[in-house]
Amino acid sequence: xxxxxxxxxxxxxxxxxxxxxxxxxxxxxxxxxxxxxxxxxxxxxxxxxxxxxxxxxxxxxxxxxxxxxxxxxxxxxxxxxxxxxxxxxxxxxxxxxxxxxxxxxxxxxxxxxxxxxxxxxxxxxxxxxxxxxxxxxxxxxxxxxxxxxxxxxxxxxxxxxxxxxxxxxxxxxxxxxxxxxxxxxxxxxxxxxxxxxxxxxxxxxxxxxxxxxxxxxxxxxxxxxxxxxxxxxxxxxxxxxxxxxxxxxxxxxxxxxxxxxxxxxxxxxxxxxxxxxxxxxxxxxxxxxxxxxxxxxxxxxxxxxxxxxxxxxxxxxxxxxxxxxxxxxxxxxxxxxxx
Amino acid sequence: xxxxxxxxxxxxxxxxxxxxxxxxxxxxxxxxxxxxxxxxxxxxxxxxxxxxxxxxxxxxxxxxxxxxxxxxxxxxxxxxxxxxxxxxxxxxxxxxxxxxxxxxxxxxxxxxxxxxxxxxxxxxxxxxxxxxxxxxxxxxxxxxxxxxxxxxxxxxxxxxxxxxxxxxxxxxxxxxxxxxxxxxxxxxxxxxxxxxxxxxxxxxxxxxxxxxxxxxxxxxxxxxxxxxxxxxxxxxxxxxxxxxxxxxxxxxxxxxxxxxxxxxxxxxxxxxxxxxxxxxxxxxxxxxxxxxxxxxxxxxxxxxxxxxxxxxxxxxxxxxxxxxxxxxxxxxxxxxxxxxxxxxxxxxxxxxxxxxxxxxxxxxxxxxxxxxxxxxxxxxxxxxxxxxxxxxxxxxxxxxxxxxxxxxxxxxxxxxxxxxxxxxxxxxxxxxxxxxxxxxxxxxxxxxxxxxxxxxxxxxxxxxxxxxxxxxxxxxxxxxxxxxxxxxxxxxxxxxxxxxxxxxxxxxxxxxxxxxxxxx
Numbered sequence: 001x002x003x004x005x006x007x008x009x010x011x012x013x014x015x016x017x018x019x020x021x022x023x024x025x026x027x028x029x030x031x032x033x034x035x036x037x038x039x040x041x042x043x044x045x046x047x048x049x050x051x052x053x054x055x056x057x058x059x060x061x062x063x064x065x066x067x068x069x070x071x072x073x074x075x076x077x078x079x080x081x082x083x084x085x086x087x088x089x090x091x092x093x094x095x096x097x098x099x100x101x102x103x104x105x106x107x108x109x110x111x112x113x114x115x116x117x118x119x120x121x122x123x124x125x126x127x128x129x130x131x132x133x134x135x136x137x138x139x140x141x142x143x144x145x146x147x148x149x150x151x152x153x154x155x156x157x158x159x160x161x162x163x164x165x166x167x168x169x170x171x172x173x174x175x176x177x178x179x180x181x182x183x184x185x186x187x188x189x190x191x192x193x194x195x196x197x198x199x200x201x202x203x204x205x206x207x208x209x210x211x212x213x214x215x216x217x218x219x220x221x222x223x224x225x226x227x228x229x230x231x232x233x234x235x236x237x238x239x240x241x242x243x244x245x246x247x248x249x250x251x252x253x254x255x256x257x258x259x260x261x262x263x264x265x266x267x268x269x270x271x272x273x274x275x276x277x278x279x280x281x282x283x284x285x286x287x288x289x290x291x292x293x294x295x296x297x298x299x300x301x302x303x304x305x306x307x308x309x310x311x312x313x314x315x316x317x318x319x320x321x322x323x324x325x326x327x328x329x330x331x332x333x334x335x336x337x338x339x
Numbered sequence: 340x341x342x343x344x345x346x347x348x349x350x351x352x353x354x355x356x357x358x359x360x361x362x363x364x365x366x367x368x369x370x371x372x373x374x375x376x377x378x379x380x381x382x383x384x385x386x387x388x389x390x391x392x393x394x395x396x397x398x399x400x401x402x403x404x405x406x407x408x409x410x411x412x413x414x415x416x417x418x419x420x421x422x423x424x425x426x427x428x429x430x431x432x433x434x435x436x437x438x439x440x441x442x443x444x445x446x447x448x449x450x451x452x453x454x455x456x457x458x459x460x461x462x463x464x465x466x467x468x469x470x471x472x473x474x475x476x477x478x479x480x481x482x483x484x485x486x487x488x489x490x491x492x493x494x495x496x497x498x499x500x501x502x503x504x505x506x507x508x509x510x511x512x513x514x515x516x517x518x519x520x521x522x523x524x525x526x527x528x529x530x531x532x533x534x535x536x537x538x539x540x541x542x543x544x545x546x547x548x549x550x551x552x553x554x555x556x557x558x559x560x561x562x563x564x565x566x567x568x569x570x571x572x573x574x575x576x577x578x579x580x581x582x583x584x585x586x587x588x589x590x591x592x593x594x595x596x597x598x599x600x601x602x603x604x605x606x607x608x609x610x611x612x613x614x615x616x617x618x619x620x621x622x623x624x625x626x627x628x629x630x631x632x633x634x635x636x637x638x639x640x641x642x643x644x645x646x647x648x649x650x651x652x653x654x655x656x657x658x659x660x661x662x663x664x665x666x667x668x669x670x671x672x673x674x675x676x677x678x679x680x681x682x683x684x685x686x687x688x689x690x691x692x693x694x695x696x697x698x699x700x701x702x703x704x705x706x707x708x709x710x711x712x713x714x715x716x717x718x719x720x721x722x723x724x725x726x727x728x729x730x731x732x733x734x735x736x737x738x739x740x741x742x743x744x745x746x747x748x749x750x751x752x753x754x755x756x757x758x759x760x761x762x763x764x765x766x767x768x769x770x771x772x773x774x775x776x777x778x779x780x781x782x783x784x785x786x787x788x789x790x791x792x793x794x795x796x797x798x799x800x801x802x803x804x805x806x807x808x809x810x811x812x813x814x815x816x817x818x819x820x821x822x823x824x825x826x827x828x829x830x831x832x833x834x835x836x837x838x839x840x841x842x843x844x845x846x847x848x849x850x851x852x853x854x855x856x857x858x859x
Binding site for chain 1 (some may be wrong): 433442450477611637648687
């Protein structure tokens with residue numbers, strides 16, 4: 001994660017610099033530790049040992065939610081929320097099951113069409129929110145319904161198909177590293193970190209921190225918000241592509257979209273991003289997503305009825321959120337509670 | 340730097356209305372390179388509106404602005420920045436979650452390969468901080484974790500990092516410590532020598548006397564006069580601002596009373612190293628001031644009394660009975676009868692989008708309720724009385740309180756608490772950023788309340804106020820009371836000396852020392 005910190009430890013005060021870095025990344029580090037403990041436990045309890053295919057399955061399940069959660073993170077950083085990410089995920093899945101087909105050229109073109117569709121969905125969200133001056137929650141609730149309607153129109157019945165080479169490529173492993181993990185890494189390296197260090201990425205944090213102060217500082221607020229939702233749509237489309245590769249089909253299932261939307265918010269919070277905006281990281285959301293998925297695996301190895309998974313996910317969510325507010329116990333002035 | 344014949348900035352015939360309210364009417368203003376131009380006027384005189392126009396926050400309805408002879412107009416703060424105008428606002432424009440370096444470079448971050456160059460940004464921040472004298476601030480610290488005075492220094496560094504042609508300071512020193520003010524003044528004089536045009540707004544006359552080359556006075560949204568600094572007496576300037584004869588601002592102090600039982604008595608109050616062994620006896624009818632440099636524990640004392648601090652040791656006695664102050668609800672209860680007028684009226688005093696009426700009755704709403712239902716008639720009567728008592732100028736009592744001027748907002752905060760009929764009134768720097776006229780009304784109100792039997796604890800950063808209003812003043816230093824000044828010993832010189840924990844002079848009122856000089 002040192003790539004993200006951009007620390008220059010030249011000169012003195014480097015310990016202090018590390019202290020500030022640690023404070024800024026605390027949420028991310030907490031989620032990383034929780035995930036490491038949970039996964040370690042899982043691997044240890046598993047009598048047969050971890051096989052490559054098990055890692056692959058676990059990674060694939062986690063990567064879907066991780067991508068949607070990364071998508072959710074960016075609007076949340078601006079102090080907004082995107083309730084349509086799950087529906088963009090479903091819509092692009094349905095679309096991919098139709099267009100990512102045929103010879104390699106057609107397949108590549110299909111992939112591009114799917115990604116652009118996600119991007120356009122996000123841009124629509126951003127434009128309505130910025131120029132309509134509307135609340136992100138209600139805008140994305142409405143557009144989410146519209147996106148789902150389009151998905152249903154595209155694919156009233158589950159079905160469709162996908163280019164097999166593409167599907168295999170997305171679900172295999174390279175040197176024992178699942179390609180879904182490589183995909184996540186690529187998204188972090190080529191989308192998240194450049195975004196985090198761009199002017200519009202910085203602006204997203206600034207808006208979430210204090211929109212008024214951001215405006216007074218001459219921050220490009222409209223562009224930064226549209227970019228945030230556009231990127232959310234784009235990342236959700238990547239998740240939609242991965243889902244198509246995993247299932248070889250598309251399905252317009254409302255419950256799937258709603259599930260992913262709500263779970264993405266939970267993963268964002270577990271990953272240490274503040275719902276008030278201004279602080280957090282999409283990398284934390286990846287761990288947040290994997291934590292939520294590992295709960296299910298742990299239930300299996302402990303022989304607990306998997307029906308109870310939502311209950312345990314809820315407990316983990318509460319636990320993670322409480323960790324974030326531990327510092328409140330140290331407060332000596334009650335007014336600090338309301339800052 | 341070549342100085343042309345035309346001034347750097349010229350604003351002519353500027354008019355701005357908000358709805359039916361006239362904020363500026365046919366106003367002109369000029370400022371030039373290498374000059375510090377002070378803009379004076381009461382609150383509501385139109386200074387802030389003029390600054391907002393220059394900063395691109397609002398657009399004038401009519402009028403011309405020329406910069407370097409070129410006509411200009413800004414439709415956003417970003418455009419004003421690009422033209423070389425940087426503003427340091429009273430209300431901070433900082434992003435609390437971002438680091439100091441991020442904040443300083445937010446407008447134009449240094450770029451490399453299309454991305455923000457973190458190393459260059461950090462160096463830029465370090466240089467900017469060093470220029471304003473804030474080397475103690477770590478560039479990677481999150482701004483939200485810094486105390487108010489440090490945040491203000493970051494705000495100044497941020498404006499400077501943009502290398503503006505025109506620098507505007509709107510009450511920028513009000514949150515600074517005296518030592519910081521000295522550093523900032525030295526920096527401003529240097530910038531002036533380097534040829535920058537500086538527009539300076541402050542309610543502190545001695546700051547203007549020290550800094551300004553020219554002064555322009557506004558009154559009621561109109562231009563009054565521009566004159567060279569030092570050519571008019573303070574009294575004459577104040578008359579120009581308020582537009583009427585300026586008599587003594589402070590009501591006469593009453594004869595010293597023989598005393599009586601104390602209403603509030605503190606023994607050995609301490610908290611978290613910021614309050615150390617505070618002892619105090621406050622009697623009915625007394626106005627006791629809390630003095631000293633900013634941030635020496637005065638605010639913490641008021642907060643401790645009002646029940647927002649955890650882990651306070653020592654005893655608090657109300658009318659001779661030891662009580663535990665657990666929260667503000669308890670502090671305002673019938674039994675204790677305490678009220679705190681907070682310093683930050685926008686966050687702690689008012690619910691800005693709600694109506695004047697709702698704001699006024701918030702603290703006392705239980706008194707007008709039976710079984711949880713509000714008696715609207717009784718509420719309306721009490722509100723009317725309060726508006727008359729404090730002479731609050733409200734257009735529409737059901738309009739949002741945010742639409743009132745600063746002085747009237749502060750009156751609403753005070754009225755809100757007076758409606759709980761408090762016996763002990765705590766005031767936390769209530770006149771900060773308020774015009775002279777309203778201040779005068781407040782001083783008279785304080786006296787009337789004290790005569791009516793209230794006990795008042797009054798923290799102020801304005802020494803004149805402490806001298807003019809208080810029966811005695813406790814001077815704080817490092818969380819402890821180092822001296823109590825009263826009667827003839829209550830002078831500006833002694834206040835400043837005590838604030839720096841120096842011995843006091845016996846020559847009452849002989850020396851006219853400014854806080855900034857004493858600190859340097």
